[in-house]
Amino acid sequence: MFIKDIFSSKKPVLSFEVFPPKQDSGLEAVQSAIETMSKMPIDYMSVTYGAGGSTSKNTANVASFMQDKLNLTALAHLTCVSSTKEDIQNTLNDLKNRGIQNILALRGDIPQDKDFVLPNDYAHASDLAAQIREFGGFCIGGACYPECHPDSPSLDTDIENLKIKVESGVDFLVTQMFFDNDAFYRFRDKLAKKNINVPITAGIMPLTNANQIKKMCVLSGGASMPAKFTRMISKYEDNPEALKQAGIAYAVDQIIDLLSNDIDGVHLYTMNKPETAEKIVTVINSLF
Ligand SMILES: Cc1cc2nc3c(=O)[nH]c(=O)nc-3n(C[C@H](O)[C@H](O)[C@H](O)COP(=O)(O)OP(=O)(O)OC[C@H]3O[C@@H](n4cnc5c(N)ncnc54)[C@H](O)[C@@H]3O)c2cc1C
Structure with a gap:
């Protein structure tokens, strides 16, 4: 299912994020955590992409596991800055063949290793979003930063760039983590003023x-x-x-405030920890 269709049919939307194992040997443990989390009332689950594509095979494997074995809607993260256009085209073919329909289109962090030669096929996530849109058949998510992306000189500039990204084909946005809801509300208002009207999940x-x-x-x-x-x-x-109890209580408090302010969705960075996710979901479940 396309995630944009979930946002059209219900709000707020609840999603979890997990990361794939670095080594194949860790796959079972990650799958077991995901299986436990899949029993919670979520709308989709996303799986990250290792920096520079280091875990790309396992991102696709975990996303396939979510869909094929657990009947979940999967969102596969994909970064482009360290890849060639051909690499990405191959990945899109692989995801399509696996039946994955949702991609979070990301630039990725610029590798700091001086020996790494950047292919320079991609400057921004908007280039990737445009390529995915041209490829066709995918719903596209993008990242956004309520307190400004660190490479940007200002939040207003970052929002101008975000508008280009959305116009390149992004259907919904997922924010960077934040701990200050007011920063998120100010950001949401700024996007509305710029006519950036796709759903934003916090x-x-x-x-x-x-x-x-x-x-x-x-x-x-x-x-x-x-x-x-x-x-x-x-x-x-x-x-x-x-500290663990207090951290969970803080997240719950943040979510209740967001839900009271008509948020489009909540994306929980679960860090592959079903116990933490469950403690939060138990409290907020009836609010969704
Ligand atoms: C929800 C979420 C999930 C993430 N998942 C992963 C992951 O799985 N794997 C991973 O490696 N990283 C992940 N990241 C981190 C992300 O890759 C980094 O933050 C990266 O530095 C920026 O990626 P982006 O897609 O936001 O880039 P972009 O949208 O390209 O933005 C990066 C910078 O370039 C600027 N910019 C964008 N477009 C233009 C333009 N047209 N002209 C001029 N400047 C422009 C922006 O203002 C910003 O400062 C995630 C981040 C978020 C918020």
Whole structure:
């Protein structure tokens, strides 16, 4: 099923994100976590693409597993900056043959390894979205950044670029994680003023341990941390169980506020942890 059709038929939409194993040997453990999560009332599940295409085969394998074995709608992430046009065309053929219908079209991070020679076939995710649209037969998602992508000089410039991406064929948007809902509401208003009218689903990351929090702050390009959030971390950082509970409660609180503000959807960055997903879903289930 096309995810854009899910957004047309029901709102809010609930989705989970998982990542594939780096090695084939980890596939079973990931599949088992996904199977547990598939029993929760979600509308689709997305599977990430390793930086530079490092896990591309397993992204497709996990997406096929979701659809073929669990009857879930799968969203396969795909990055382009380290690939040639031919690589991507081959991947699109593979995804089509597997019956995958939804792709999150991403640029990917520019590799920092000086020895890596960029093919330079793609500058932006919009180039990939245009290619997928021309290929045909896929519903296309794109990433967006309520607090600005780190490469952009300003949020307004980033939104101008986002408009190009949407006009290139993107059917719905998934946000970078954020911890400050007000930043998201300001962003949503700005997109509406620019006539960017595709559904926007809010990426929520339940932070459940101190290392994850440090790592995610770097990966998210510096999502701002409201005082309420930083107070919670400093209060419980030496008590792992309490921090986990508090992190889940914070995510639930964020989601309830978003749902009260007529959000199109919530995309939970579940980090392959069914227990965390389940604790959240148990509380918010009746709100969807
Ligand atoms: C929901 C989500 C899922 C993700 N999943 C993955 C994943 O699975 N694997 C992975 O490796 N990474 C993933 N990422 C990270 C992503 O690859 C990086 O954030 C990357 O740096 C940017 O990708 P993008 O698709 O947003 O790029 P783009 O949309 O191309 O934007 C990147 C930068 O280029 C600018 N730009 C865009 N278009 C133009 C234009 N036409 N002219 C000038 N400037 C332009 C933008 O303003 C921005 O600053 C994900 C991010 C999000 C938010």
